[in-house]
Amino acid sequence: MSSSEYDTPFSPNSKRPRHTETQSQSKNDNEEDRLSDLPDCVLLHVLSFVNAKHAVQTCVLSRRWRNLWKLLPTLTLHSSHFWTFKTFTKFVSNLLTRRDASSAVLNLDFERHGCIEPHVLKRIVNYAISHKVRNLGISVKCDIAHIPQAIFSCKTLTSLKLSVCPRGYIYGSTLFPKSLNLTALTSLHLQHFTFCASGGGVSDRAEPFSACERLSDLVIDHCTVRDAKVLYISNSTLVNLTLRSDHSKDFYKIVLSTPKLRSFRFSGIPYQQICGSHVPSLEDVDIDAEIWSNSLESPLILFSWLLELANVKSLTVSASTLQVLFLIPNLLKIKLPCLGKLKSLKVKMKPLSPIFAMTLKAGKSKKEVMKLSLPLPDGIVNFLLQNSPSAEVAIVNCKR
Structure with missing residues (x-):
């Protein structure tokens, strides 16, 4: 078990770092501690960005910090910061007991x-x-x-x-x-x-x-x-x-x-x-869709969303969303009755999930698989811009 888990006022080993503190103070009496000179509100704001375990451990820095953690207005308590759940629950119990009750x-x-x-x-x-x-x-x-x-x-x-x-x-x-x-x-x-x-x-x-x-x-x-x-x-x-x-x-x-x-x-x-x-x-719609079967149910539902959310000004879609739409037979021949107010279209390019990639290939001919293997289905962007040809288009590469 990590010894750092015990470097708090909740444990027997807390005396060790306090002794170290006394030694360091005697050596550095003439050194200026600018950080400790900051007001409590500033130091507490800094501590709000770390988890409660590390915030409590600052008590060993100097007398200025010894009780500061008791006033913390932000408590981040994650069991993953501790080796065992028993240690975690004991820490939480001590923290709530010893914290300043008026804060x-x-x-x-x-x-x-x-x-x-x-x-x-x-x-x-x-x-x-x-x-x-x-x-x-x-x-x-x-x-x-x-x-x-x-x-x-x-x-x-x-x-x-x-x-x-x-x-x-x-x-x-x-x-x-x-x-x-x-x-x-x-x-x-x-x-x-x-x-x-x-x-x-x-x-x-x-x-x-x-x-x-x-x-x-x-x-x-x-x-x-x-x-x-x-x-x-x-x-x-x-x-x-x-x-x-x-x-x-x-x-x-x-x-x-x-x-x-x-x-x-x-x-x-x-x-x-x-x-x-x-x-x-x-005004702003962002869709990142996938499917886990080759049924047309989800592609048709996705198409119906475009009809319902017809007057948006900004549309962001992932490449997989366009792949789902492209599964609709003869999609590019459909006259789109929506997206007439579109000013911005953003396409996020990212790798397809393995399940979705297998779904796209299932039951398809080699020619169809070749079409669906393209980063963007041919003609799909122009399809979305039928009624807003002057909309700005951005293709953005994203990590999965």
Whole structure:
């Protein structure tokens, strides 16, 4: 086990670095310590960029730093920074116990790749909420019953990132609350959640975000819908929406009722139809699509997205997105009834994933494989520019 894990005031070995400190002070009494002369607010800002383990270890630098970590407004607690989970949980317990109780925790980022004991998670969440947390990130594996429900009614939260995957699952099915009471929330990132039908007479759709009165940024990452056919994203303040999905086929439509939405980003496999008739402010669309079968379902759905998001001014697509579109028979002969306001088209070139590359070749003739093996399908860019021939075009090379 690394000895650096014990170089904190939480361990017996903490006396050793303090002795070193005394020696170094006697040797350098006449040297100017400009860093330590900075105000607390500046030093705490610097410490906010390192994880909590390293922040606590600064106590050995000098007497000036000995108790500074107790005032940290930003706590980054990742189990990957420790050799064992037992060491990690002991560190977290000591940190919360010895920290200055009167100092707010404005930002807390907690991450545990493996399973987490319910009492540990509960203590961390309750501590953050009781100390006026504004930005909270939780990434854990646990059962649904162990998620502290206080998260969903915290009045100080402005940013929430939750990734809660049940034990033993690659793709989680943690049930998301039917309603939220987060009155200050402006940014929400959800991963591995399942949205349920809202009830109230509308049983065919899940509508989880309508009560978030200040929500501006929303990321829905590998989430599903249960007991409903439609994910209804209704919000009067939402500006930026990001969807990531590559496995969910359990619902068939996403309805956007977001009058202030300006940016929409998608990555994954297009399984759901998108209804975008209530997005009058949408200007920027970014799509990175792939498929894992040679069915025409996803290519046709992707084409329907262009029709729904017809009035965008900036369109960014990956090379794989264009490959998916090109699977539609006789695509280049279709008269495109959209993208008439396009001012910018950006194509991101990057290697195809191995699964997608095999999918493209499956069941194809050698001639067809040769066409699909081109970096960009011939004629596809001009196809998108049918109604906006003067739009600026940029081809950008990207790493996978």
